[in-house]
Amino acid sequence: MATIVDVASLAGVSTSTVSHVLNETRHVEPETKERVMSAVKATGYRRDVLARSMRRARTDSIGLVVSDAGEPAFADMVHGVEEAAAHNGLSLLLANSAEDPARERAAVEALLDRRVDGLILARVAGSTAGLLERIRKEKKPLVLLDRLADLGGDQGQVDQVGVNNQAAMAALVDHLTSQGHERILLVSGDLRVSSLRERYDGFRAAMLTKGMAVPPELLCEGTVTAAATFDRVRPLLATPSGRPTAILACSTLLAAGALRAVQHEGLRVPGSIAFATFDGFTYSDLFQPQITTVRQPAFQLGESAVSLLLQRLENPAAPATILRLESRIEFRRSTSNSSTN
Template sequence: MATMVDVARSAGVSVATVSHVLNDTRPVRPATRQAVLDAIDELGYTPNTLARSLVTSRTRSIGLAVSAISNPYFTEILQGVEAGALERGYSLLIADPHDEPEHERKIVQLLHERRVDGMIVAPSATPHDLIGYLARHDVPTVILDRLVDGGLAPGFTFDQVCAENIEPVKRLVTHLAELGHKRIGLVAGLPGLSTTSERISGYRHGLAYAGLAYDERLVVPGNSEAAAAERATDALLSLPAPPTALVTANNAMTIGALRAMRERGLSVPGDLALCCFDDFSWADLFSPRLTAISQPSKDIGTQAVRLLLDRLDHPGRTARTVRLPSDFVHRTSCGCPEKGSDS
């Protein structure tokens, strides 16, 4: 079995240089790094991760606790986290807390007991126990997607990364208003989440910008999932003066809203214009194609890894909150014709 000494001898470098390449502990010239990597491949060298963790007090593993992993948005975030982790030689331990606060804390405790170097967490709407556990055990942590108030654990430092929410939703609302809609409904997410409150704020900003009055009856909770969004949309459509346009606040709720419209025999955008927050890979396969806000989900995942590894290297630095821009994807569910159409 090849050893680190064998790799160093084959690459013509010191054992320390091989260690720096493997552990990314010091910059190494590109040509030298490549020589080491070629020697590793040629000799079939496999680093002893357990021995390395005993020396460095690190396991080179990251715990990821994200609910609704089956959601395409979080699946893409997972891809970004995995890519960022593998690039730096880290493995992932993944768990789904199911948005249940008690289960969430247990999941994080189990990941911590597996001696992960740090944690990336998308918290529930009431993350008090979660943040309390992380703070008591001083676990290096990055909060993902759903921001939390630093006051939950005074003195505990955690970084956060998410997409912009307010301005993108404002743009959806103002776009619908420019098309002549005066009653624009919102199917909002799970109460208590920062994403929910920020997207409601964006909705209100959009109405104000367009000179439209806010009507609380046009905002209904879809609880960030399809079945509740279907019921919420049905309630909106049952109003004496129903909306003529609708904004859905995530991709699962878009599906629920479309089901409710189908049950009523309504067409989009003929009977009801639709814009949604969260683009997904098959949004342009619907008829009509969905006008949507596209979040940089993979970039959110890779940025979370960068923040966590930087925290491990610089534990005393000031906490950072990183917001990444989202894109407006203009299609036809809003009522606009296809690009290039003469209609």
């Protein structure tokens, strides 16, 4: 295995010059730097990254824990984090908590054991304050991603980045009510998830602003799988007299279950019922009809999370930052008045 001495000998420089070139700790003339890098390539020399990180008290790595890396919005967030990390010379360690608090805790512990420089966390439903305290005790910078929290007290000093869920929901309600819809079924899922709770609250506030009551049977809460959502939504569509005229799903998974119920009951979108969702599906342009969708700036959320983490590493005592990015609504045929639009 090649050593730094081999590199220095081949380049005709001292070992300290090689170190300065590789670690960028001092200016080295371009010609000398080129000779050193050519020698590194020729000898196949690899730096002892672990030893270097111990000297610097940094590992140049960050950890990311999300609840479902396969869900389209989270997948884009992961890509955003990955791209921003690579641009800043950081390695990314990714864990999937599968919406399980125990797996989330285990993932965080594993990342702390690997001495990551900081953590980005999309908290699971049922995540405990104790987990944040554990991270705090390790003095690790933390950014909460997508699922923002009103932590209060000392724990309120946590950087967070998410979207303006209530504004997007208000725009959807305005769109549907302008089409004449009054009986709108909200499929909101697990309200322990802060982003789903914000969409739920945004829906109720927007309907109240319109002077429209929301019957309890049109608030489908608590389902965490597509199958469970199907089972809850299907009976609501079975009776024409009480059937909603529009459905709003608060996530991709919830939309899948609700759409299956629509199909099971032989209803047409938008002819029989209008349909809109948050987050949407991969290759959604292949759907017929195309579905009105609230698109999160998911990639930008991931990039922003890394930016906040780097700022915290540089200035640990700075006040906490909470960013809210704006979503984009794609109005498609599924909420049009005519199936031929």
